[in-house]
Amino acid sequence: MDLATLIGLIGGVGVMVAAILTGGSPGLFVDLASCLIVGGGTIAATLIRFPLKTCFGAFRVALKAFRFRVESPLTIIKQSVELAAIVRREGLLALESQKVDNPFLAKGLRLCVDGLEPEFVRKLLTEDMEKTVERHESGQAIFKAVGEAGPAMGMLGTLIGLVQMLANMDDPKAIGPAMAVALLTTFYGSAIANLMALPIADKLSVRTQEEALNKTLIIESIASIQEGRNPRLMEELLMSFLPGSMQAEKTEG
Numbered sequence: 001m002d003l004a005t006l007i008g009l010i011g012g013v014g015v016m017v018a019a020i021l022t023g024g025s026p027g028l029f030v031d032l033a034s035c036l037i038v039g040g041g042t043i044a045a046t047l048i049r050f051p052l053k054t055c056f057g058a059f060r061v062a063l064k065a066f067r068f069r070v071e072s073p074l075t076i077i078k079q080s081v082e083l084a085a086i087v088r089r090e091g092l093l094a095l096e097s098q099k100v101d102n103p104f105l106a107k108g109l110r111l112c113v114d115g116l117e118p119e120f121v122r123k124l125l126t127e128d129m130e131k132t133v134e135r136h137e138s139g140q141a142i143f144k145a146v147g148e149a150g151p152a153m154g155m156l157g158t159l160i161g162l163v164q165m166l167a168n169m170d171d172p173k174a175i176g177p178a179m180a181v182a183l184l185t186t187f188y189g190s191a192i193a194n195l196m197a198l199p200i201a202d203k204l205s206v207r208t209q210e211e212a213l214n215k216t217l218i219i220e221s222i223a224s225i226q227e228g229r230n231p232r233l234m235e236e237l238l239m240s241f242l243p244g245s246m247q248a249e250k251t252e253g
Contacts, residue, residue: 005066005203012195034157034184041153042192046145054138061139062200070210071102073217073246077238080221083109084231092225104128104215108222118226122219129215136208140201147197154189158182217241 020026047055079100086094095113100106107128111121161182168174217238224234 002066002069002203005200008199009195016191016195028180029184029187031180031184033181034188037157037160037181037185038150038153038188038192041156042146042149042189045149045153046142049145050138050142055142057135058139058142061136061204062143070207071214073214073242076102076105076214076217076221077235079105080218080225080238081231081235084221084225084229084234087225088228088231102214102218105218105221108218112222112226118223121226122223125215125219125222129212129219132215133208133212136204136211140204140208143197143201143204147193147201150189150192150197151186152189154186157185157189161185213241 017026020029079102083095083098083100086098092112092115095109098109100109104125108121108125111124159182161178161180165175165178165182168178220238220241221234224237229237
């Protein structure tokens with residue numbers, strides 16, 4: 001579970017609820033017409049922009065913002081260097097008896113054991129990584145679209161409410177509900193975009209970068225193992241892919 005995402009979401013909702021409760025009745029902020037305009041309009045606009053299958057797939061991708069934890073790159077490097085040392089001592093077939101939890105690394109090792117050409121193995125693993133990144137980017141695009149549509153639908157709701165209010169200026173009882181629609185649609189649209197959709201899209205982008213880095217390290221590890229590269233030199237190569245802060249962490253460790 002990603003605590004930062006969970007804390008941020010709960011904290012943001014909590015702050016809004018607290019502000020509403022301190023200012024009066026929560027019922028003032030509930031309006032069915034506003035919900036229909038913003039919620040229904042946002043969903044409709046998103047469905048127009050993307051295929052139905054892609055929209056449903058975005059919800060599965062969104063779970064990565066809450067539940068997905070990327071393995072540490074330093075852990076991958078350490079394990080890869082250990083595997084390279086085993087191969088230099090015992091040969092590629094020794095990889096068959098090694099237990100590896102990372103599915104992508106396990107796939108690469110199986111390809112090594114099968115005796116496939118290094119260029120072909122790199123091609124297969126690279127295509128796998130690119131497909132994964134593509135799926136993640138599709139999910140990000142959905143939530144960015146929701147973040148764009150939410151405020152836009154809120155503005156449309158505001159305009160609808162203002163038209164209704166101006167059309168009923170001679171009836172004081174009709175002004176209040178129309179004004180509520182005008183203001184609450186803007187509130188709902190902003191909340192959906194800035195508290196949910198756009199932050200989730202950004203977190204998914206971070207997750208994609210982390211996973212792409214790990215898979216790049218694994219691809220280079222598999223290539224080094226097939227080449228029979230010295231484990232120490234292999235470690236130096238892999239460390240060069242990491243940001244300076246992680247390299248410093250490895251040095252201090």
